[in-house]
Each structure stands twice: as C-alpha cells, then as structure tokens.
Amino acid sequence: MAGVLDGKALATRMQADLAQQVKMLQEQAGRPPGLAVLMVGDNPASAAYVRGKERACAKVGIASFGKHFPTETTQAELEQVIQELNQDEQVDGILVQLPLPDHLDSVALLNQIDPDKDVDGLHPMNLGRLVRGEPGLQSCTPAGVMRLLQEYEINLRGKQAVMVGRSILVGKPLSLMLLAADATVTIAHSRTPDLAAMTRTADVLVTAIGRTELITPEMVKPGAIVVDVGINRIEDETGKARLVGDVQFEAVKEIASWITPVPGGIGPMTVTMLLHNTVWSYCQRLNIAP
Incomplete structure (x- = not known):
C-alpha cells in the first residue's frame, strides 16, 4: 500500500518556518x-x-x-x-x-x-527563466509538487515521468522542473491516443487534467509515485459536495508506492509556495538574505 505524500502537514511546517523568518526579516527591513x-x-x-x-x-x-x-x-x-x-x-x-x-x-x-x-510565476520572463534554468519566481503549484517530493526524499534522477496535462499553470512548467531534476519527461493530454499505455510507463505519474477519477489502477505501473493535482467538485445523492482528484485514490493506493490525497495533498502546497514566493521577492527587492 502506498505511503501518503502529506502536503497539508508539510505546508503547516513551512508556514510556521516562514512566520519565524518574516518576523526576523521585518526587523531588518x-x-x-x-x-x-x-x-x-x-x-x-x-x-x-x-x-x-x-x-x-x-x-x-x-x-x-x-x-x-x-x-x-x-x-x-x-x-x-x-x-x-x-x-x-x-x-x-x-x-x-x-x-x-x-x-x-x-x-x-x-x-x-x-x-x-x-x-504566480506566469510572466513570460519568469517562464523564460524556468526554461533556461535561471533563478526566478516559479509557478506555485508545480513548485509545490517539487517541494513535496523533495520532502519525502524522492529521487527523480533517471525516472520516467509522465505529466498528464499541458496547461501553462501546471503541466508545462512542472514538466520543465521534472526535466531539471533529471527525470525523462513525457507530456500527455486529453487528445493523447491510448493514454493508459503511456501512463503505465511512468515511474512518476502526475495528473492535472481536471477529470474526476480519470486515472484507474489499470493505468498505473505497480510501485509508481502518483501525484494528483486535479481538484474536482462532486455531489452525492443527498446533494452534499466533496472534492476528489483525477485519480481513483482508494484503488490506486493499493498499487502505488507513494500517492497524494485530494484534498490535503498539493492544494495546501500551492498556497504555501505563494507565501514563499512573496517572501523571496521581498528579500530580492530589499537585498536582504532570506
């Protein structure tokens, strides 16, 4: 059974550290x-x-x-x-x-x-810095994914990564970040023929396509790391709403090695990386060490 990549717990720790950092920096600035x-x-x-x-x-x-x-x-x-x-x-x-x-x-x-x-890391100049591997503000959700993988000491070097989704918000920048971490990256999307054949090749499978529970166990390589960026709102027969991802979590966690939950996975990391980016920009602009 997969270990859970707990973004909520990491986000809580990072925000506590940021609060301490801001308190000290504010005295300088x-x-x-x-x-x-x-x-x-x-x-x-x-x-x-x-x-x-x-x-x-x-x-x-x-x-x-x-x-x-x-x-x-x-x-x-x-x-x-x-x-x-x-x-x-x-x-x-x-x-x-x-x-x-x-x-x-x-x-x-x-x-x-x-x-x-x-x-938000969406200006063409910041996207260009990402392409070139230069320091700059990076899109919050992809940066949150990378930080969560780092926290769990998941080494991406030499891994086959499949990114399902090609948006400028997640798919494209995250593919570049995975590539910079020495993964071999394939980008798939809603028009990819035989998506399951491609996803089964992934050591690291990331989905950000916004389709409720699209990824089934048959689409996942045993032992894969599964990162679910999708957030989909569904209602049960009583009309009560809940959030689910792009992955059939309960079934896929039986065969993956690591998996992110929805909610509590990447969502809290996105907000935390926004705070991180704001503090980073603050330090850069005031020329003070973070």
Missing part, C-alpha cells in the same frame, strides 16, 4: 512583505481561494493588499491598478485571481505585472 491579490467579479470558488490566501498571509505576517473589483471593471482600469502596484514599495507580490470575466484579457493583464513581483 522595517516593514512586512506585502501581497496584492486582485479579484474581479463574484465567482464563489475564486472568493473562497482569495479568503484562504488572505488567512494564510495573516498567519505568517505578510501584509495583504486585497482588491476586489465589480464584474464590469474594464481592462484599462485593471491595467492602471497593476501599474500602481508595480510602483508601490509596500507591495512585493501581485497576483491576479483567475478565471477572469470573459471581457477581460487575462494574458495581457498578467504581462503588465512587474516580473519581479509576479508571485
């Missing part, structure tokens, strides 16, 4: 790190994510500069706000909560963020 989260509209899931991020900031001593805009806010208005935050010396990180309403161009907005304040 004279101010706390600052994170601005921009949210447009009233998407309930986005609102819940933003509240979670603000609570996490408060826990570690990061100042929150949350800004909530009505749905009809224009592209120009948001770009102006981002430019002001780029210049604000109290703000070390800027995050635009996705998805945005349809009339807004999210790529254009993300490109307006100062790359050195881009704590």
Whole structure:
C-alpha cells in the first residue's frame, strides 16, 4: 500500500518556518512583505481561494493588499491598478485571481505585472527563466509538487515521468522542473491516443487534467509515485459536495508506492509556495538574505 505524500502537514511546517523568518526579516527591513491579490467579479470558488490566501498571509505576517473589483471593471482600469502596484514599495507580490470575466484579457493583464513581483510565476520572463534554468519566481503549484517530493526524499534522477496535462499553470512548467531534476519527461493530454499505455510507463505519474477519477489502477505501473493535482467538485445523492482528484485514490493506493490525497495533498502546497514566493521577492527587492 502506498505511503501518503502529506502536503497539508508539510505546508503547516513551512508556514510556521516562514512566520519565524518574516518576523526576523521585518526587523531588518522595517516593514512586512506585502501581497496584492486582485479579484474581479463574484465567482464563489475564486472568493473562497482569495479568503484562504488572505488567512494564510495573516498567519505568517505578510501584509495583504486585497482588491476586489465589480464584474464590469474594464481592462484599462485593471491595467492602471497593476501599474500602481508595480510602483508601490509596500507591495512585493501581485497576483491576479483567475478565471477572469470573459471581457477581460487575462494574458495581457498578467504581462503588465512587474516580473519581479509576479508571485504566480506566469510572466513570460519568469517562464523564460524556468526554461533556461535561471533563478526566478516559479509557478506555485508545480513548485509545490517539487517541494513535496523533495520532502519525502524522492529521487527523480533517471525516472520516467509522465505529466498528464499541458496547461501553462501546471503541466508545462512542472514538466520543465521534472526535466531539471533529471527525470525523462513525457507530456500527455486529453487528445493523447491510448493514454493508459503511456501512463503505465511512468515511474512518476502526475495528473492535472481536471477529470474526476480519470486515472484507474489499470493505468498505473505497480510501485509508481502518483501525484494528483486535479481538484474536482462532486455531489452525492443527498446533494452534499466533496472534492476528489483525477485519480481513483482508494484503488490506486493499493498499487502505488507513494500517492497524494485530494484534498490535503498539493492544494495546501500551492498556497504555501505563494507565501514563499512573496517572501523571496521581498528579500530580492530589499537585498536582504532570506
């Protein structure tokens, strides 16, 4: 039976360490790190994510500069706000909560963020740094996956890794991080023919495709490390909602060597890496040792 890669426990420890670090750094810098989260509209899931991020900031001593805009806010208005935050010396990180309403161009907005304040790691300059293997702000979910694997001393060198999903948020940056750790990486996706044949080759199987319990035991190589980034909301016959991943957890854990749960796996690590990125940016901007 698989060991559980407990992201929640690691996130708790990392946040406690960050709180201590921020307390010491603030004495040198004279101010706390600052994170601005921009949210447009009233998407309930986005609102819940933003509240979670603000609570996490408060826990570690990061100042929150949350800004909530009505749905009809224009592209120009948001770009102006981002430019002001780029210049604000109290703000070390800027995050635009996705998805945005349809009339807004999210790529254009993300490109307006100062790359050195881009704590989501989605600016072309930060993605370019990742491709080149240079230091920079890295996308939070992929960085959280790598940190969790590191915590459990899982050596990726020479491993066959299969990444199911090709998004710019997870699939592409995580593939680059796995490659940098000397894994041999294959990217699969919803159009891949005979997905099961490919996933069965994986020593490390990562899925971020957003399809409820897509990965069955027959698709997993015995002894594989299975990382489930998917978050899918389902309702039972009584109408009660719960979260499940892309992997049939109970069945797959019988044959995997390690597996992440949903919830409690990668989700807490994503928020923690956002806090980590904000503190890293703060140190870089103020030229103080982290």
